[in-house]
Amino acid sequence: MKYFREKRRIAFAMISPSILVIVAINIFPILFAVYISLHLWSFGRGVPRFAGFLNYEELYYDGRFGDAVLTSAKFVFFAVLLEFVVGFALAFLFNVKVRGMATLRQIAVLPIMVMPIVAGLVWFYMFNENFGVINWLITLLGSEKVGFLTDLDVALFSIVLADAWQWTPFVMLVMFAALQSLPEYVYEAAKMDGLNAWQTFWRVTIPMLRPSIMIVILLRIVDSFKMIELVFMMTQGGPAGRTEVLPWYLYVTGFQALDLGFAAAMAVSMLILVTIFTQLFLSRVGIGNDNK
Amino acid sequence: MTSNSQVAAQFSLRAVLALGAACVVVGFSLFPLYIMITTALKSESDIFSWPPTWTFEPTLQAFKNAFLLFGGQNVLVFLFNSVLITAASTVLAVGLGSMAAYALARFPFRGSKHLAFFILSTRFAPPVAFIVPIYLMFRSVGLIDTHLALILFYTSMNLSFVIWVLRGFFADIPIELEEAALVDGYTRWQVFLRIALPLVRPGLAATAILSAVFAWNEFLLANIITQRDAATIPVYLSGFSASMGIAWGEYMAVGFFAVAPIMIFTLFLQRHLVRGLTFGAVR
Numbered sequence: 001m002k003y004f005r006e007k008r009r010i011a012f013a014m015i016s017p018s019i020l021v022i023v024a025i026n027i028f029p030i031l032f033a034v035y036i037s038l039h040l041w042s043f044g045r046g047v048p049r050f051a052g053f054l055n056y057e058e059l060y061y062d063g064r065f066g067d068a069v070l071t072s073a074k075f076v077f078f079a080v081l082l083e084f085v086v087g088f089a090l091a092f093l094f095n096v097k098v099r100g101m102a103t104l105r106q107i108a109v110l111p112i113m114v115m116p117i118v119a120g121l122v123w124f125y126m127f128n129e130n131f132g133v134i135n136w137l138i139t140l141l142g143s144e145k146v147g148f149l150t151d152l153d154v155a156l157f158s159i160v161l162a163d164a165w166q167w168t169p170f171v172m173l174v175m176f177a178a179l180q181s182l183p184e185y186v187y188e189a190a191k192m193d194g195l196n197a198w199q200t201f202w203r204v205t206i207p208m209l210r211p212s213i214m215i216v217i218l219l220r221i222v223d224s225f226k227m228i229e230l231v232f233m234m235t236q237g238g239p240a241g242r243t244e245v246l247p248w249y250l251y252v253t254g255f256q257a258l259d260l261g262f263a264a265a266m267a268v269s270m271l272i273l274v275t276i277f278t279q280l281f282l283s284r285v286g287i288g289n290d291n292k
Numbered sequence: 293m294t295s296n297s298q299v300a301a302q303f304s305l306r307a308v309l310a311l312g313a314a315c316v317v318v319g320f321s322l323f324p325l326y327i328m329i330t331t332a333l334k335s336e337s338d339i340f341s342w343p344p345t346w347t348f349e350p351t352l353q354a355f356k357n358a359f360l361l362f363g364g365q366n367v368l369v370f371l372f373n374s375v376l377i378t379a380a381s382t383v384l385a386v387g388l389g390s391m392a393a394y395a396l397a398r399f400p401f402r403g404s405k406h407l408a409f410f411i412l413s414t415r416f417a418p419p420v421a422f423i424v425p426i427y428l429m430f431r432s433v434g435l436i437d438t439h440l441a442l443i444l445f446y447t448s449m450n451l452s453f454v455i456w457v458l459r460g461f462f463a464d465i466p467i468e469l470e471e472a473a474l475v476d477g478y479t480r481w482q483v484f485l486r487i488a489l490p491l492v493r494p495g496l497a498a499t500a501i502l503s504a505v506f507a508w509n510e511f512l513l514a515n516i517i518t519q520r521d522a523a524t525i526p527v528y529l530s531g532f533s534a535s536m537g538i539a540w541g542e543y544m545a546v547g548f549f550a551v552a553p554i555m556i557f558t559l560f561l562q563r564h565l566v567r568g569l570t571f572g573a574v575r
Contacts, residue, residue, distance in 0.1 A: 006480070007399050007480075008399070008401070010395070010399065010480045010481075011395040011398075011399035011401065014391040014392055014394060014395035014484075015391070015392045015395045015396065017388045017391070017392075018388045018389060018391070018392035018411075018451050018455060019392070021388065021444070021447055021448050021451055022411060022414065022448055022451055022452060024444075024448075025426075025444055025445055025447075025448035025449075026414045026417075026448050026449075026452070027414070028425075028429070029422050029425035029426050029429060030417070030421075030422075030425070032425040032428070032429065033421065033422075033424060033425040036424060036425060036428070090317060093310060093313055093314060093317070094314060096306070096307065096310040098307040098310055098311055100311060101310070101311065101314060104311070104314040104315065104317075104318050105314070106559060106562055107318050107321065107322065107559075108314070108317050108318045108321045109321075109558075109562075110321055110322070110325070110555055110558065110559070111321050111324075112558075112569075113505055113509075113554045113555065113557075113558045114325070114509075114551050114554070114555075115508070115509040115511075115525075115526055115529075115547075115550045115551055115554070116509060116511065116526075117509075117511050117526040117529045117530055117550075118328070118529060118547040118550050118551050119324070121328075121529060121532060121543060121544070121547055122324045122325075122327055122328045122544070122547070123324065124532075125327065125331060125540060125544075126324065126327055130340075130342065131339075131340050131341060131342045131344060132344075133327060133344050136342075136343050136344050165320070165321075165324065169321060170569065173565075173566055173569070174566055174569065174570055174574050177566040177567075177574050177575065178574050181574075181575055211573070212570075212573070212574045215570055215573040215574060216570070216574075219569075219570065219571075222416050222418075225418060226418035226419060226420060228420060228511075228512055229511050229512075229526075232511075232530060233530065233532065233533075236533070246420075247418060247420035247512075250420050250421075250423070251420060251423065251512070254423060254424050254427075255423070255516065260424050260428070263423075263424050264424045264425065267420070267421035267422070267423075267424060267425075268421075270418055270420070270421050271417055271418075271421050274416055274417060274418060275413070275416075275417075278413065278416050
């Protein structure tokens with residue numbers, strides 16, 4: 001009896017500081033955001049007034065919000081698609097057993113750790129219409145100069161490209177680790193069953209990689225949804241709002257238009273969206289279960 | 293029937309092709325970093341030249357400008373803030389997080405698994421959703437533009453991830469060692485500090501690096517809750533547009549110092565990073 005009480009006391013002492021911090025800085029702000037979103041609340045315009053669901057109603061009819069949702073969806077879709085397809089293929093490339101491959105792999109994944117603001121700064125320079133190196137490259141190939149960040153139809157894809165530079169190596173690294181952890185005997189069995197390379201890939205490798213594939217896609221979707229740094233550095237939401245993803249719109253609403261209630265309503269909507277999405281995704285993959 | 297030498301030739305051709313392709317990938321990964329460094333070393337006329345110059349007379353003028361006189365703002369203060377906030381929040385997150393992770397792994401109670409998962413899920417929330425409430429909260433307690441504000445926020449952001457990942461590492465070590473130590477008269481705290489913690493050193497290293505990288509690179513919240521006194525390097529760099537797009541060299545020079553330390557770290561400490569990056573889902 002004393003033994004169990006001691007255990008519980010220790011567990012409590014060990015967990016509570018963390019819980020305290022998380023509740024104060026993580027959970028409380030979410031509840032506070034809900035509270036703010038129910039008010040007309042802006043900087044320097046008197047006391048906040050209770051407004052019920054007015055902000056949400058406004059959000060529903062706000063065309064700019066709808067556009068931002070679409071832009072975000074487009075950005076996430078193309079970025080994750082590009083990053084996954086290329087990263088997945090690269091995992092197999094770096095899995096070829098040759099001397100020197102490990103070193104090359106370790107260098108290839110460096111972009112993952114680059115400060116996103118710096119990535120934005122450098123790609124901003126490289127995409128420049130007048131002296132950018134990318135325009136130089138395409139003129140070498142005989143094309144006209146392109147306004148990568150000013151052309152209405154191109155700007156979002158320029159951001160996708162910069163994002164893919166940073167995060168394709170992440171997909172590669174994770175898929176590579178997953179490949180490495182596949183047991184050798186499965187392949188021996190496949191060989192004995194007379195499967196050719198193609199069949200082995202589709203019937204053995206892919207099914208066994210499936211959990212890792214799902215995880216990496218989930219992480220990339222959730223992470224690219226919160227991307228704001230590239231937009232901040234390269235386009236500020238332009239041209240003509242074509243790169244205005246949700247985080248940027250929220251930022252502008254809160255800290256340039258100073259409409260905190262409306263921004264909070266957007267924040268709550270984003271949180272609900274992400275939560276529903278991850279819960280649906282996770283319940284299908286079961287990331288919560290394989291970690292004991 | 294292929295002879296052995298043919299097989300060897302085929303194999304080496306495949307190896308050469310693979311190595312060549314891998315080199316192209318590495319080139320693509322490094323190219324923007326190369327542009328960053330060379331731009332920082334170029335003179336102003338080389339920076340704006342068309343076509344871009346590939347051979348040029350390197351100069352340290354941009355570094356000098358950035359660190360000694362540029363804009364009247366002292367970059368070194370921003371660098372110092374970044375180092376201080378990153379170090380403090382990492383120590384706090386790994387310190388507090390390892391205790392919580394150990395307790396969740398070793399003293400399971402009803403719902404402890406759900407609690408751990410709930411803690412993890414806070415990490416999925418987009419940071420932008422926090423800017424309004426966090427700003428108002430910190431303003432009401434007078435923490436705007438203080439180091440403490442960012443240290444608290446980064447500690448909290450990293451805690452969820454540290455707890456989740458380390459919980460997996462603790463669960464992997466055999467419990468018998470700890471039981472034996474208890475029999476030998478160790479207290480539970482001693483078991484945690486002297487037996488369990490040293491055994492999960494790789495996990496501590498991985499979570500500490502990733503926490504530090506996160507805090508070092510974080511921009512959005514830093515931009516909202518600091519202005520001058522506690523502002524970090526990403527906040528400094530985001531001021532580029534205020535330079536009217538002319539100080540490329542200077543900003544690239546500062547960018548180099550923002551990226552280089554992290555690069556060196558990750559080059560040498562890549563083991564276990566995947567497990568951290570995927571929240572323990574892929575080993």
